Amino acid sequence: MSDKKLPEHPGKRECGTYLITGNCNLKKRCKYHQPKNITPIEPGLTLNENGLPLRPNKAICPHFSRFGLCKSGPTCKFDHSSSSSRSKL
Numbered sequence: 001m002s003d004k005k006l007p008e009h010p011g012k013r014e015c016g017t018y019l020i021t022g023n024c025n026l027k028k029r030c031k032y033h034q035p036k037n038i039t040p041i042e043p044g045l046t047l048n049e050n051g052l053p054l055r056p057n058k059a060i061c062p063h064f065s066r067f068g069l070c071k072s073g074p075t076c077k078f079d080h081s082s083s084s085s086r087s088k089l
């Protein structure tokens, strides 16, 4: 409960996830800088393990569905849920 503070590492790269969602899955383990006063671009957005946004009500990202990756990163407007990659052989 009292552990809501995210680490600040002035001088380091800013945490991309944090800048967009206002939150970071890694919390205190994050090694990037997470400045206190930011306005998240999309608060509440969920990112997958690769830091790509999950948008269940959007179309699947064409790059992600084909190559399993996406250059647009967290700001991509498409869905990146990994349901297409569950056909493991």
Ligand SMILES: [Zn+2]
Pocket: 015, 016, 017, 018, 024, 025, 026, 027, 030, 031, 032, 034
């Ligand atoms: Zn972070």
Ligand SMILES: [Zn+2]
Pocket: 061, 062, 063, 064, 070, 071, 072, 073, 076, 077, 078, 080
């Ligand atoms: Zn994408």
